Amino acid sequence: ILNVEQSPQSLHVxxxxxxxxTCSFPSSNFYALHWYRWETAKSPxxxxxxxxxxxxxxxxxxxxxxxxxxxxxxxxIKGSQPEDSAxxxxxxxxxxxxTPLVFGKGTRLSVIA
Amino acid sequence: xxxxxxxxxxxxxxxxQEVILRCVPISNHxxxxxxxxxxxxxxxxxxxxxxxxxxEKSEIFDDQFSVERPDGSNFTLKIRSTKLEDSAMYFCxxxxxxxxxxxxxxxxxxLTVT
Numbered sequence: 001i002l003n004v005e006q007s008p009q010s011l012h013v014x015x016x017x018x019x020x021x022t023c024s025f026p027s028s029n030f031y032a033l034h035w036y037r038w039e040t041a042k043s044p045x046x047x048x049x050x051x052x053x054x055x056x057x058x059x060x061x062x063x064x065x066x067x068x069x070x071x072x073x074x075x076x077i078k079g080s081q082p083e084d085s086a087x088x089x090x091x092x093x094x095x096x097x098x099t100p101l102v103f104g105k106g107t108r109l110s111v112i113a
Numbered sequence: 114x115x116x117x118x119x120x121x122x123x124x125x126x127x128x129x130q131e132v133i134l135r136c137v138p139i140s141n142h143x144x145x146x147x148x149x150x151x152x153x154x155x156x157x158x159x160x161x162x163x164x165x166x167x168x169e170k171s172e173i174f175d176d177q178f179s180v181e182r183p184d185g186s187n188f189t190l191k192i193r194s195t196k197l198e199d200s201a202m203y204f205c206x207x208x209x210x211x212x213x214x215x216x217x218x219x220x221x222x223x224l225t226v227t
Contacts, residue, residue, distance in 0.1 A: 032213040043117070043204070044156075046215030089156065098212060100146060100169055103156040 002026055004092050006104035013080050014112055020076045021107040023090030027071035034091040034101060035064055035075055044089060047075075080111040115139045119205050119219035126195055126226055134190045134222045136205030142217070143210035144168075145188045147180065149201040156204070162188065163210075195226045 005024045013019050025033060032051045038044040048057040053068040061078045077084055087108045091101035118137045126132050138145050147159040160170045160180055167180065179191045188207075192199055202223050206216040 034215060036216075036218075041220075043218040043220045044216075046217070049213050049215050051213055091156075093213075094158075094169075096212075098144060098208070098210065098214075100158040100161050100171075101216065102158070103148075105155045 002092060002094060002102045004090060004102050004104040006088075006090055006107050008107060009105065010108040010110070012110045012112060015081060017080050017111075018076065018078045019080055019109065020074050021088065021109075023073045023075070023104055025071050025073070025090070025092045027069060030068045030071075031093045031096055033066055033068075033073050035073070036089040036091065037086045038089055038106070039086040047088075075107075077109070080109075082111050082113050085109055085111045117205055117207055117217050117219035119203075119222050121222060122220065123223045124225070126224070128197060128226055129194050132192050132195055132224060134192075134203050134205075134224070136188045136190070136219055137186050138188055138205065138207035139217055140186070141209070142207035144208045145182070146206040146208075146216065147190045148204045148206060148218075149173075150204070151198075151201040159190070159203075192224075195224075197226050200224055200226045 007022050034049050035047040036044040048064050050066040055066045063076045066073045087106040089106045091103045093099045120135045145162040148156050150156045158171050160174045161168045177193045181189050202221045204221045205219045208214045
C-alpha cells in the first residue's frame with residue numbers, strides 16, 4: 001500500500017522566520033512528487049511537480065528539493081509571512097504519471113505576525 | 114486564469130437521501146477526479162474519469178457512488194443513499210493529461226449527513 005507521510009503535522013513560526021518540512025514517500029517505482037498549498041476556505045493550489053532526483057524548484061520564497069533514492073522531499077519557506085499560513089500537502093501518483101494521487105496528511109503552517 | 118468550479122459549497126442532507134455534487138472542470142482538460150477529505154484525515158481519491166468513462170476508482174467508490182458527464186462541461190458525483198460516514202469535503206479536480214501535470218482543484222463541497 002502506497003503511503004505518503006508528512007512531518008511535522010503542524011508548525012507555528014514568527015513572521016520573518018524561515019522554516020521547512022518533510023514529505024516521505026516510497027522510493028521504488030517513483031514517477032513524480034507533487035506539492036500543494038491549501039489555504040482555509042480555498043482550493044488546494046499546485047506549487048511544484050518534481051520528477052528528477054536532486055531536483056530543486058523555486059517559486060518566490062518557497063523552494064523544494066527531491067531525493068528519490070531515499071524517498072523524501074523538503075519544502076522550504078524563507079522569511080515566512082502571514083499569508084504563507086496554509087496546509088502544505090504532498091502527493092504521489094499511485095502508478096504512473098497520470099494516475100490518481102495519494103496524499104499525505106499535510107503540514108499545517110501558522111505564521112504569527 | 115481558468116478555474117474548476119463546484120456547487121453547492123455546502124450541502125446538508127438526511128441519511129438515506131440522494132445527493133448530487135456538481136463540478137465544471139477546466140474546459141480543455143482531459144482528466145477529471147473526485148477526492149474527499151473527512152475531517153482530520155487525509156485527502157482520499159474516489160474516482161477518475163477520462164474519455165467519457167471511469168478510468169480508475171478506489172475501494173471507497175462502491176455501488177452507492179456514480180459519476181456522470183452529462184454534457185460537455187459538467188461533471189457530477191451522485192451518492193444514492195447517503196450515510197453518516199459520507200460527511201466530508203468533496204473536491205473535484207481536473208488535469209490537462211500531460212504526463213505529471215498538476216491537479217487543478219475546485220473549492221470543494223462540504224457535505225453534512227445528519
